[in-house]
Amino acid sequence: MGAAVLLAGAVTAAQAQSVLRVAMAPDASPADQAARFEPLGQFLEKRFKMRVKWVPVASEAFAVRALLNREADLVWLNGLSYVQANLRSGNKVALLVQREEDQKARSVFITTASTGIKKLQDLKGRTLSLGPPASTSDSLMPRSALVAAKLRPETDLKPLPPAANAQAIVAAVASGKADAGALSQAAWEKLVADKQVDSAAVKVFFTTPVYTDHTWAALADMDENTRKTIAGGFLVLEAVGGGRDILKQQGAHRFVEAKPAAYDTVRAAAAEAGLNQ
16 A cells, blocks of 8 residues: 655645545454555555555554544444444444445354254254354344344353454364354355355354445544545546456445445444444
């Protein structure tokens, strides 16, 4: 990404708009993320005459903090993190764009044939591997599905420490450490496609309803023209030189406008779980 350096102390509005600091909650090592987003940074720099600085963050919580503390201008958040950031800021987080795929996100529950688990109710008294509580797809929405199935996650299931990521969830199920697991459908399908899981041994037995997940967001007081310019750049990626490669690196077919109302399902799940803060 660009080698932008922020000067110490206050900067003018014009200076602030000439540097775009970009952060994303990690789903890979910082080095891998920086390499993946370098082409996007170069695109933004060239198209909008902005210098782009990559701001590494260690977790979803740090991504939210970077946005709210103005340490980053443009931040990639999962659905739950957006809901929490918007609440903490007093509804001052503005959505820009999201991958088309994030408008139809789902989570899957997986198990092995030996467990005899065929439906969510069969999980009562069993172990279920979930991801970090901050994960929309690997924790919050699977938990919401359990509640909808009249299960109390904290008492009806045997507790397990949160898994670090989707691969760890699958590994826990495959090894028998967990009776079942739940993770993002997109992550599951990628693991299967990459042959990192034996899909003959580990099977999906339940898929959640659709919900909306990740989004690019900024603070609402970012200059409106700047927001529109950035969003517009994402929306035309399909048609510009090198854009399809950038989309592929982002795991997207295309970007679309993100709307607050699309997160009502995640917002309700967060409230039920006591995570709407």
